[in-house]
Amino acid sequence: MEKYNFNAGPCVLPRPAVESAIEAIRNFDNTGIGILEISHRTPGWERIMKETADLWKELLNIPDNYHVLFLGGGASTQFFDVPANLLKSKAAYLETGSWAKKAIKEAKFYGEVEVVASSADKNFSYIPKGYSIPEDVDYFHITSNNTIYGTEIHEDIDSPVTLVADMSSDIMSRPVDVSKYGIIYGGAQKNVGPAGVSFVIVREDILGKTGRPIQTMVDYRTHISDSEKNRSMFNTPPVFSIFVMHETLKWLKEQGGVEAIYKLNKEKAGMLYDEIDRNKLFVGTAAKEDRSIMNVCFVMKEEYKDKEAEFLKFATERGMVGIKGHRSVGGFRASIYNACPKEAVEALIKCMQDFEAQN
Amino acid sequence: MEKYNFNAGPCVLPRPAVESAIEAIRNFDNTGIGILEISHRTPGWERIMKETADLWKELLNIPDNYHVLFLGGGASTQFFDVPANLLKSKAAYLETGSWAKKAIKEAKFYGEVEVVASSADKNFSYIPKGYSIPEDVDYFHITSNNTIYGTEIHEDIDSPVTLVADMSSDIMSRPVDVSKYGIIYGGAQKNVGPAGVSFVIVREDILGKTGRPIQTMVDYRTHISDSEKNRSMFNTPPVFSIFVMHETLKWLKEQGGVEAIYKLNKEKAGMLYDEIDRNKLFVGTAAKEDRSIMNVCFVMKEEYKDKEAEFLKFATERGMVGIKGHRSVGGFRASIYNACPKEAVEALIKCMQDFEAQN
Numbered sequence: 228m229e230k231y232n233f234n235a236g237p238c239v240l241p242r243p244a245v246e247s248a249i250e251a252i253r254n255f256d257n258t259g260i261g262i263l264e265i266s267h268r269t270p271g272w273e274r275i276m277k278e279t280a281d282l283w284k285e286l287l288n289i290p291d292n293y294h295v296l297f298l299g300g301g302a303s304t305q306f307f308d309v310p311a312n313l314l315k316s317k318a319a320y321l322e323t324g325s326w327a328k329k330a331i332k333e334a335k336f337y338g339e340v341e342v343v344a345s346s347a348d349k350n351f352s353y354i355p356k357g358y359s360i361p362e363d364v365d366y367f368h369i370t371s372n373n374t375i376y377g378t379e380i381h382e383d384i385d386s387p388v389t390l391v392a393d394m395s396s397d398i399m400s401r402p403v404d405v406s407k408y409g410i411i412y413g414g415a416q417k418n419v420g421p422a423g424v425s426f427v428i429v430r431e432d433i434l435g436k437t438g439r440p441i442q443t444m445v446d447y448r449t450h451i452s453d454s455e456k457n458r459s460m461f462n463t464p465p466v467f468s469i470f471v472m473h474e475t476l477k478w479l480k481e482q483g484g485v486e487a488i489y490k491l492n493k494e495k496a497g498m499l500y501d502e503i504d505r506n507k508l509f510v511g512t513a514a515k516e517d518r519s520i521m522n523v524c525f526v527m528k529e530e531y532k533d534k535e536a537e538f539l540k541f542a543t544e545r546g547m548v549g550i551k552g553h554r555s556v557g558g559f560r561a562s563i564y565n566a567c568p569k570e571a572v573e574a575l576i577k578c579m580q581d582f583e584a585q586n
Numbered sequence: 587m588e589k590y591n592f593n594a595g596p597c598v599l600p601r602p603a604v605e606s607a608i609e610a611i612r613n614f615d616n617t618g619i620g621i622l623e624i625s626h627r628t629p630g631w632e633r634i635m636k637e638t639a640d641l642w643k644e645l646l647n648i649p650d651n652y653h654v655l656f657l658g659g660g661a662s663t664q665f666f667d668v669p670a671n672l673l674k675s676k677a678a679y680l681e682t683g684s685w686a687k688k689a690i691k692e693a694k695f696y697g698e699v700e701v702v703a704s705s706a707d708k709n710f711s712y713i714p715k716g717y718s719i720p721e722d723v724d725y726f727h728i729t730s731n732n733t734i735y736g737t738e739i740h741e742d743i744d745s746p747v748t749l750v751a752d753m754s755s756d757i758m759s760r761p762v763d764v765s766k767y768g769i770i771y772g773g774a775q776k777n778v779g780p781a782g783v784s785f786v787i788v789r790e791d792i793l794g795k796t797g798r799p800i801q802t803m804v805d806y807r808t809h810i811s812d813s814e815k816n817r818s819m820f821n822t823p824p825v826f827s828i829f830v831m832h833e834t835l836k837w838l839k840e841q842g843g844v845e846a847i848y849k850l851n852k853e854k855a856g857m858l859y860d861e862i863d864r865n866k867l868f869v870g871t872a873a874k875e876d877r878s879i880m881n882v883c884f885v886m887k888e889e890y891k892d893k894e895a896e897f898l899k900f901a902t903e904r905g906m907v908g909i910k911g912h913r914s915v916g917g918f919r920a921s922i923y924n925a926c927p928k929e930a931v932e933a934l935i936k937c938m939q940d941f942e943a944q945n
């Protein structure tokens with residue numbers, strides 16, 4: 228039976244990226260050695276590292292005064308790497324979910340944190356608005372897409388201070404004006420690759436200002452490096468995860484890039500939200516204006532609540548994978564990242580309609 | 587042409603581990619979803635995580651009061667994770683090479699460091715002896731195998747304080763009495779898998795004694811976790827690298843485990859060192875009693891020095907890969923880790939003999 232993968236991350240990857248990964252495991256770059264077994268100090272690999280950074284720059288139109296770093300340890304490691312590099316005395320955070328809360332917790336190791344607004348009052352089902360960003364802080368941190376709650380900040384906001392965004396779950400899903408940000412970071416395992424690597428897009432001039440000595444691996448300047456060969460290669464990088472990222476970005480470019488995928492993402496999300504709204508059984512959990520185009524969260528209406536387990540079973544039997552909602556929201560979550568084909572969304576919609584028909 | 591992979595890491599992996607990796611990319615655990623695309627909160631994956639830790643425990647006879655953690659960021663991240671978790675006021679380090687020096691540098695962020703002995707005077711070509719370990723330090727740190735210089739501490743030393751070892755390049759190559767160590771750590775990318783994951787074997791009772799608040803991802807207790815499901819899964823782990831580690835350890839177990847591979851490793855290293863000693867062209871760089879059974883370093887004798895480039899070309903044409911020595915030593919280095927077959931060593935020896943015959 229065909230499977231439709233709605234996992235929240237790690238999640239579905241483009242088929243050509245997966246096929247190239249397998250080929251490279253057998254024989255990387257015609258060396259006769261597989262990608263899992265080559266030295267990272269091989270010219271062919273150094274080329275892939277550079278090309279991967281170049282693909283990022285091209286796809287997101289990243290200005291020249293920014294660097295793109297590839298690091299291990301997941302986005303959770305960036306929760307403390309960011310303040311270690313930027314927080315001198317005080318930072319502002321927008322509290323839009325549990326990932327934002329975790330980021331806030333780590334920032335407190337380095338200085339004062341002002342939570343400028345929070346949507347905790349309604350279980351993070353909306354994006355706070357009308358707050359003002361203090362001007363006396365070192366940076367303002369947002370989580371642009373809240374994977375668990377299905378809310379998203381749809382536009383690049385204007386900030387009077389350095390803007391930092393955790394874009395783990397919506398990077399490359401829409402065009403972004405990178406010049407408005409000091410740092411954009413995230414785990415690769417949603418839109419840009421498998422687990423095992425994180426990305427950090429950083430404007431170089433904001434670094435080195437805290438006066439704090441920073442552990443070598445935590446200091447972004449280590450990974451920027453003066454020598455091109457050592458960019459994100461101060462130590463052994465997560466070679467294979469970066470390779471699959473490279474192939475994923477190549478695929479994205481072939482799809483027409485970020486503008487094209489954004490159009491498709493809006494279409495996919497629109498279809499699914501329309502069905503949620505139309506269908507008598509389901510209701511969306513996020514405020515309509517803040518609905519994420521990546522993570523679509525919905526529950527059963529009060530009067531059908533007892534049918535949730537049954538629908539999960541029904542959908543699973545029809546090949547839907549990973550649609551159980553996160554325990555903090557309940558119900559269902561369909562993660563429809565870039566590589567999730569429209570056919571998967573159609574299959575899920577069909578499933579919802581068939582289940583409605585029998586209830 | 588057959589290739590013989592002597593890369594220092596990432597490096598050759600067992601063929602069955604590579605084949606399983608490819609199968610799992612196509613279809614993991616009969617889920618119909620590939621290993622790069624499954625959620626790490628899938629029962630099949632939770633089983634692999636547990637089995638991987640269990641394989642470590644079984645293969646190294648790890649006592650019950652130890653945990654095995656799998657983390658991102660490479661061994662270089664452990665250079666600061668270790669002191670962050672253990673260093674209260676002072677630590678002692680043995681300086682046996684550039685990795686040891688890098689570890690020392692990071693420890694200084696957390697307290698005083700006493701370098702008890704160093705072999706820097708002879709370009710790290712031997713292991714210092716006859717030093718005494720101070721009793722007023724929080725731990726004593728060694729690099730058991732010096733990948734770059736081809737020297738190795740062949741026995742588990744007795745330490746009056748917590749012993750910490752970077753075993754990046756000799757883990758699982760010989761039996762180790764884990765109970766003599768507080769922490770054993772390293773990058774996986776030599777003997778236990780591909781790049782992208784590190785291992786930390788840690789005795790639980792030594793943690794939480796510094797009084798220092800530790801960032802969540804740096805604190806080993808986060809990854810030990812009270813809940814079995816979150817062991818090394820506080821955040822998204824480097825799934826695929828851990829999977830290949832699992833397959834590599836399964837293979838090692840099938841070979842008869844660490845005792846059996848140790849026998850083979852000694853045999854392989856013995857053959858190669860014998861040839862180096864016998865061959866009129868070559869000479870080993872490491873002190874004989876400290877020769878590593880993993881990284882075999884050799885150069886051309888003074889009178890044949892001008893033939894190094896020629897031999898490299900000669901060997902490369904015969905399929906040898908990765909035998910160029912590290913720039914800090916020069917000449918040649920053959921890394922003959924667990925998964926390097928005896929045939930590869932034989933092929934290299936043949937190459938050395940053929941080159942001698944023509945010179």
Ligand SMILES: Cc1ncc(COP(=O)(O)O)c(C=O)c1O
Nearest residue numbers: 301302303326374395414821822
């Ligand atoms: C928005 C966001 N930030 C951070 C994380 C944590 O990422 P990692 O597991 O790579 O540490 C996630 C994971 O799902 C996420 O969705």
Ligand SMILES: Cc1ncc(COP(=O)(O)O)c(C=O)c1O
Nearest residue numbers: 462463660661662685733754773
């Ligand atoms: C002994 C030793 N320690 C540490 C490292 C650094 O490992 P990583 O590149 O994973 O940070 C290496 C890498 O070769 C090594 O050989």
Ligand SMILES: [Mg+2]
Nearest residue numbers: 324373374375
């Ligand atoms: Mg969230």
Ligand SMILES: [Mg+2]
Nearest residue numbers: 503504506509
């Ligand atoms: Mg409805």
Ligand SMILES: [Mg+2]
Nearest residue numbers: 683732733734
């Ligand atoms: Mg060394």
Ligand SMILES: [Mg+2]
Nearest residue numbers: 862863865868
């Ligand atoms: Mg000789």
